[in-house]
Amino acid sequence: MxxxxxxxxxxxxxNTFITFAILAILIALxxxxxxxxxxVDLTVNNSNTLSAASQKILASLAEPITVTAYIKETSLQxxxxxxxxxxxxxxxxxxxxxxxPTQVPEKARELNIGPQGAIIVEYQGRTEKINYxxxxxxxxxxxxxxxxxxxWVTFLTGHGERSPFNKANFDxxxxxxQLNDHKLKVQTINLVKFPSIPDNSSLLILATPAVALLTGxxxxxxxxxxxxxxxxxxxxxKNPHLKVxxxxxxxxxxxxxxxxxxxxxxxxDDPSFVLISEYxxxxxxxxxxxxxxxxxxxxxxxxxxxEFKAETLLTSVSKSWTETSDISGxxxxxxxxxxxxxxxxxxxxxxxxxxxxxQQRIVVLGDGDFLSNAYLGNVGNSELGFRIINWLTHDDxxxxxxxxxxxxxxxxxxxxxIAIIGFGFLLILPLFxxxxxxxxxxxxxxR
Numbered sequence: 001m002x003x004x005x006x007x008x009x010x011x012x013x014x015n016t017f018i019t020f021a022i023l024a025i026l027i028a029l030x031x032x033x034x035x036x037x038x039x040v041d042l043t044v045n046n047s048n049t050l051s052a053a054s055q056k057i058l059a060s061l062a063e064p065i066t067v068t069a070y071i072k073e074t075s076l077q078x079x080x081x082x083x084x085x086x087x088x089x090x091x092x093x094x095x096x097x098x099x100x101p102t103q104v105p106e107k108a109r110e111l112n113i114g115p116q117g118a119i120i121v122e123y124q125g126r127t128e129k130i131n132y133x134x135x136x137x138x139x140x141x142x143x144x145x146x147x148x149x150x151x152w153v154t155f156l157t158g159h160g161e162r163s164p165f166n167k168a169n170f171d172x173x174x175x176x177x178q179l180n181d182h183k184l185k186v187q188t189i190n191l192v193k194f195p196s197i198p199d200n201s202s203l204l205i206l207a208t209p210a211v212a213l214l215t216g217x218x219x220x221x222x223x224x225x226x227x228x229x230x231x232x233x234x235x236x237x238k239n240p241h242l243k244v245x246x247x248x249x250x251x252x253x254x255x256x257x258x259x260x261x262x263x264x265x266x267x268x269d270d271p272s273f274v275l276i277s278e279y280x281x282x283x284x285x286x287x288x289x290x291x292x293x294x295x296x297x298x299x300x301x302x303x304x305x306x307e308f309k310a311e312t313l314l315t316s317v318s319k320s321w322t323e324t325s326d327i328s329g330x331x332x333x334x335x336x337x338x339x340x341x342x343x344x345x346x347x348x349x350x351x352x353x354x355x356x357x358x359q360q361r362i363v364v365l366g367d368g369d370f371l372s373n374a375y376l377g378n379v380g381n382s383e384l385g386f387r388i389i390n391w392l393t394h395d396d397x398x399x400x401x402x403x404x405x406x407x408x409x410x411x412x413x414x415x416x417x418i419a420i421i422g423f424g425f426l427l428i429l430p431l432f433x434x435x436x437x438x439x440x441x442x443x444x445x446x447r
Contacts, residue, residue, distance in 0.1 A: 261320065
C-alpha cells in the first residue's frame with residue numbers, strides 16, 4: 001500500500017492523540033496516588049508492618065498521641081521516625097517533636113532524662129517515659145496510657161521513712177512527683193494518728209523506716225497483709241525494723257551487703273553498687289531491657305512453707321557475694337564465713353490467691369536507694385519502679401510482641417557452588433550471548 005501524504009497526516013494525528021491520552025492517564029494516576037496511598041508488605045513475616053496487637057491498641061486510642069523525643073543523635077531520630085511511620089498507617093493523628101536535651105537542661109532534669117535521652121509519650125494528659133526504642137516498648141507504653149485508671153498509693157510515715165514529697169537525696173520526692181504525673185495519687189499515713197490503712201488505697205509502701213515501729217502499728221500492717229492488701233517493702237542492709245513483716249512473708253534477710261566485682265566494667269569503682277542487665281521472666285520485666293543500678297543492697301532467701309508463691313524478680317551476677325566485713329580497700333569472698341556466693345536474690349515477687357479469685361501482690365526489695373532522688377535517674381531505675389507499682393496495683397497490662405526476623409538473610413555456598421556460579425557467569429553466559437549474536441547476524445546478512 002502506498003503511503004500518501006494524507007495517510008501520513010492521519011498517522012501523525014493518531015500518534016499525537018495516543019501520546020496525549022497516555023500523558024493524561026499518567027497525570028491522573030499521579031494525582032490519585034498523591035491523594036490515596038496503598039502499601040503492600042511483601043516480606044515473608046510482615047516485618048515492615050505493625051503486629052495485630054499494636055493495631056488493636058491504636059484502634060482503642062481515639063484522641064491524638066504526642067511523642068516528644070529528647071534525642072540528639074540523628075540516627076536515632078531517623079529510627080524513631082521510621083517506627084512512627086508504621087503507626088501512622090493505622091492512626092494519622094500521631095505527632096512527633098525532637099528536642100536536644102542539652103538545649104533544655106532544666107526540662108531534662110525535671111523529667112529525669114540522662115545523656116542517653118528518652119521518649120515521652122502523651123495521651124489525654126497522661127505520659128509514659130520510655131528509654132528503649134522498639135515496637136514492643138512503644139506499644140506497651142500506649143497500652144498503659146489507654147487503660148490507666150486513678151489509683152491511690154499510701155506511704156507509711158512517722159518512723160523516718162523515705163518521703164514521697166521531700167527533695168533530699170535520701171527521699172523519694174522525684175518518684176512521688178512522677179507517680180502523680182501518671183495519675184497515681186500519693187498519700188502518707190501515720191498509724192499513730194490514723195490507726196488503719198485507708199480503704200481507697202491500692203498499695204501500701206514501707207520505705208526503710210529509720211526507727212522501730214510500735215507493736216500496734218505492726219499489728220495493723222500484719223492484719224492488712226492477712227486480708228490480702230498489696231505491699232511494697234523496701235529494705236536496706238542492717239535495717240532490722242521490718243524483720244517482723246519479712247518473717248510473716250517467709251522472707252529472710254542474709255547477713256552482709258551484696259558486692260558486685262563486675263561493677264568496675266561499667267566505670268563504677270564502688271563494689272557495693274549492683275548493676276543488673278538480665279532479668280527473670282515475670283510480668284514486671286516483660287520487654288524490659290534497661291540496666292538498673294542498686295547502690296547498697298541486701299540479699300534474701302525464701303521459706304517455701306508460707307502461703308505465698310514466690311518468684312525471683314531481681315538477681316545479682318554469679319561473681320557477686322554477700323560481704324559481711326567493712327567494704328574498704330580490696331574485698332574478696334571469704335569461704336569460711338557467713339558470706340554467700342552469687343547469684344543472689346535482691347527482690348522477690350509474692351502472690352497469694354483468695355477464695356473470691358482475687359490475687360494479693362507483694363514485692364520485697366533489698367534496696368530502697370534505687371528509687372531515691374539521688375539514683376532515680378540512673379538508666380532504667382525509674383521505669384522499673386513504675387513497672388513494680390503498676391503490677392502491685394493490678395494495672396500491669398503488657399503484650400509480648402515476637403521479634404520479626406527475616407529468614408534467609410545469609411546465603412552460605414559450598415566451594416563447588418561458587419565454582420559453578422563463577423564459571424557460568426564468567427564463561428558460559430558470555431559465550432552463549434556471543435554465539436546467539438553471531439547466529440542473528442548471519443541470518444540478517446542472508447536476507
